[in-house]
Amino acid sequence: MSNSSSISPFLLLALADTRQLQLLHFCLFLGISLAALLGNGLIISAGACGQHLHSPMFFFLLSLALTDLGSICTTVPKAMHNSLWGTRHISYSACAAQVFLFVFFMGVEVSLLTIMCYDRYVSICKALHYGTLLGSRACAHMAAAAWASAFLYALMHTANTFSLPLGQGNALGQFFCEIPHIFKLSCSKSRLRELGLIAVSACLLFGCFVFIVFSYVQIFRAVLRIPSEQGWHKAFSTCLPHLAVLxxxxxxxxxxxxxxxxxxxxxxxxxxxxxxxxxxxxxNPLIYSLRNQELRDALRKMMTGFFQQQ
Structure with a gap:
């Protein structure tokens, strides 16, 4: 980032004014981060140990769990450190790294949620072709495309954002480095490139949204044609967690x-x-584990085996 001589080499993150609120924020972030680490860690362990969970849906669920772990480890530790020690500073290099990782993991999350919607569509509307359309190679290619495209997307945003000169201070009204808040600090004449990237981002998100809506319209039309109540329950038990997370x-x-x-x-x-x-x-782990019987059984079996070994 181009820096003027009057600007501090640090950005200032938002922080509560009183010590009591700072400690409350620390405890809140600590509880949320521990819940995320425990829940996503259990899903990853269950998926790695349970042979019957090696299906496309659980492959993407494992990828989502890894993404969630990366996402929360990008923003929360620095916010916890600032709340505990009463500081507000973050260096430009750390801020750039945080922006890149946050945009990267958010991009992967959107891509994976869209792919998981396609997985639900194929499993319900084209069940006879499920193994062909979502084989192991196809799943690997889709996951690789999600991670690679998110990497390029985050790289473009980070490079473009941190090439803008700051002209309006260095105080961010956020607990982590987020592009819109950095964007507010930049000089107005340098914003056209970022506005172009924001427009592209909006188009991509709108495309994902349209695809998801169209897929679920087809899914619910197919579900309503299922004659048995058991079939309804099985279909909704796989779709509702994804809809809730989305x-x-x-x-x-x-x-x-x-x-x-x-x-x-x-x-x-x-x-x-x-x-x-x-x-x-x-x-996310709580929503998926509560609504998925196979995942609950795998977690129960894994925990039972662990305590028996102890």
Missing amino acids: SLFLSSAMFAHLKPPSISSPSLDVALSVLYSVVPPAL
């Missing part, structure tokens, strides 16, 4: 970035960013 992630992220300026405030911005960046990684 709704929480997309609704909070869209509202955070598209809300009217009249209702914007620093505290609301921080609360919304927690909803889409910190809460989903902790809730």
Whole structure:
């Protein structure tokens, strides 16, 4: 990032004013991060140990768990450190790394949620062709495409954002480095490139949204034609967790970035960013494990075997 001589070599992150609130934030982030680490770690362990879980759906679920772990480890540790020690500083290099990793993991998450929607569509609407359309090679290619495209997307955003000169201070109204807040500090004449990337991002997100809506319309039409109540239950038990995760992630992220300026405030911005960046990684394992019998059985078997060995 191009720096003027009047600007400190550090950015200042948002932090609560009183020591009691700082400690409360630390405890809140600690609880959420421990829940995310435990839940996603259990899903990864169950998927690695359970041979019957080596299916496309669980392959993508494992990828989502790894993404959630990376996402929460990108933003929360620095926020916990600042809350515990009462500091607000983050260096430009650390901020750039945080922006890159956050955009990368968010890009992977959106891609994986879209791919998982396709998995649900094929399993219900084209069940006879499931093994052909979602073989091991096809799943590996889709996962690799999700990670590679998110890497390039994050690299472009980070390089473009940190090439903009700061001209309006260095205080971010957020607990982690987020592009819109860095964007507010840049000089107005340098914003056209970032606006172009934001437009591309909006088009990509809208394309994913349209694909997901279209897929679920087809899924629910197919489910309503199933004659047995047991078939309904099985179909909804696989679709509802994905819909819940998707709704929480997309609704909070869209509202955070598209809300009217009249209702914007620093505290609301921080609360919304927690909803889409910190809460989903902790809730995703809980949502999937509660609604999936195979995953619950694998976790139970793994925990039983562990305690028997002890």
